Amino acid sequence: MDHPDTLGHDIRALRVARKLTLADVAERLGRSVGWVSQIERGLSTPSITDLQAIGNILDAPISLFFGTPTGPDEERGVVVRAAHRREIGERDTGLIEALASPDLTDDFEVIHSTFQPGASLDEPKQRATTEVVYLLSGALDIWIDGRAFTVRAGDSFRIKGSDYRWANPYDTPAQALWVISPPVY
Missing domain, CATH: 1.10.260.40 (lambda repressor-like DNA-binding domains)
Structure with missing residues (x-):
């Protein structure tokens, strides 16, 4: 293929x-x-x-x-195995991100994020994107355009060109799946 x-x-x-x-x-x-x-x-x-x-x-x-997803040729560009995602970003900030999409050639990207306990984004960030985030596990405090929310496993939220920041003041990691359009990584 x-x-x-x-x-x-x-x-x-x-x-x-x-x-x-x-x-x-x-x-x-x-x-x-x-x-x-x-x-x-x-x-x-x-x-x-x-x-x-x-x-x-x-x-x-x-x-x-750096790095490309590994696996059988018939899966490349179609299937991304959990153990073979491309890590992106900086681990030392307490946020571990991996590309869940096979590549960046779609109109969107899917990112798997793990927010370590105590990790936070203190300075608001803004991107010219629409992002929908589904919390898979744990809890996360988020601020969108200055409004504070606490989201828990099963909750989702949208950031649409807004200022946002986040914090995980809890004892367990929070895992989330982000769908971002257009791709930013």
Whole structure:
């Protein structure tokens, strides 16, 4: 079964979601449009330095560009096994995130998040996205546009271009599934 090169297709999906052209990215990188196009088509492999620069331009963590889901060829691009998700973001903040989607080529992405006890996002964050979050386990305190809520396993909430922050002051991890459109990682 044919499946797309994850790195190149993910970079293209992020670029399109950010409404950037090949020329925009090429100019910011100081590279040619052809070079960026070759990366997106899987015909060339960028260096670590190039990936850092691409990540900065696309506002995506460089960790997203590493690793591909493993498994049988017939599952790649279709099935993501729990043990083989691509981890994204920084673990040291108390938030562990993994890409539950096979890649970033859809109009949305699905992220599995684990909020460790005591972890928090203290400074409000805002993204030009619509996000629906379903809490799988535990409890989480959230603030959306300054309004405080406590959500528990089975609850869900939506963030639509709003300021938000969160905290897990509880003794157990909270696990959530996020559906985000357009993709941000």
